[in-house]
Amino acid sequence: METHEAEANQVVVLGTGGTIAGTAADPGDNVGYQAAQLGVAQLVSAVPALAAVSLACEQVAQLDSKDMDFATWRQLAIRVAAHLAREDVAGVVITHGTDTLEETAYFLQRVLAPKKPVILTAAMRPATALQTDGPQNLLDAVAVAQDPQASGVLVVFAGVIHAAEQVRKAHSYRVDAFVSSDGARLGLVEEGQVRWVQGLGQARPGVGLEVLPTAAKDWPRVEILLNHVASDGRLVRALLAQSTDDKPGGLVVAGTGNGSLSQDLEAALREAQAQGVRVLRSTRCDAGPVTASADALPSAGALSPVKARVELILQLLNESKS
Structure with missing residues (x-):
């Protein structure tokens, strides 16, 4: 029987870029921005409440998720697996762009099928926006990563918890851009408190890191x-x-x-x-x-x-x- 819930207390935040790390010259511009400009440590430091949490940050990639590639997927899976293997780690949070987030979430679930939580989060507005959504999404993601009932790869966005297999980006602009097929959302994050509305379900077994080729041409x-x-x-x-x-x-x-x-x-x-x-x-x-x-x-x-x-x-x- 695993005991990581009682021993682990650190959350590792892995950065891959995306709008959540984007900046614009005009704070009122939510469209004409450059994605993947801020490092993950900067994103964490912009959320004062996270100072009370045991966190570690690592920049795995810095790209717009429309340009996500096999090499980055492989490296991300390797780094997630390495951190999950540590006894002191409760869970992993990944900051990502919204465009291909659902594909990365499903990829990680099928490769790793992790018992500890791996939470993907993102933003629809850049970090410089007047009403940026990234800091709240990041704070909520960390809360779910610390929750003892959480496991597997999940997406936390706009206060809603989604399973990797069912989540889809359904809107091109709104801050609540993600939905779960057939209304299959798993839970909500309300003022830092996680409320589950249904069970996580039975996860498919992972295929393992060893099947992933090193060279992109071999995929x-x-x-x-x-x-x-x-x-x-x-x-x-x-x-x-x-x-x-x-x-x-x-x-x-x-x-x-x-x-x-x-x-x-x-x-x-x-x-x-x-x-x-x-x-x-x-x-x-x-x-x-x-x-x-x-x-x-x-x-x-x-x-x-x-x-x-x-x-x-x-x-x-x-x-x-x-």
Whole structure:
């Protein structure tokens, strides 16, 4: 039985950049800013209440999350695992950009499946804004990281606690930009107090750090396609026509409704399958699973297209190691 709750009291804050670390020349400008300008130690020092918490800071990366890459993912996973292995660490908080936060959260959950909490947080407004949201989000994230009931990879944003598998960025501008599919939020942070509204659920096992290649070129190529009116298979066949080194190892298709596909697109995807390309069928809808069927292409379940892509990348990596 693990006893880290009784022994651990330190929270490690890992910085990766994003809007939460962004600055603008005009405090009234919430759009024309430069992301990833402030270090994580500066973000922590801007929240006076965190002075009472045992914290350690580490800058893992400094980028706009639209530019997140495999090398940064691998390094972040390694650093998270290293800190979680320490007996004095209660949990890890990661400051991140909002654009690809949901992908990073799912990636870390599937690679590490941590027992201790790993909390991702971010901001929709830069640190220099008149009403910046980053400091409160960071304070809330640390509160959840210290909570004895917290475990696994979670997203804390605008006072709401989300699971890595269900969270999605649903708005391009509002400060409450994230939602959980089917209303599956886990809890709330209210004036520093964590209130859970449902259980964390059963986490999938982690694939482990050892499946992650060192070189970005060794990560499998997985592309996302979209079903729409007059969708055909030309993009699929163009991908299949590429050289062996450039051909994708997997394709995720965001179908309409319950993962439905046009006849032409489905035919092309089945051609891809016949050539050894793995295919997962997701939905372009904001919520709801894709029903599995023996006659249909494989379902991604309730994963969004971008998370289905992460899942397929990790499956391919895991299979290549076995």
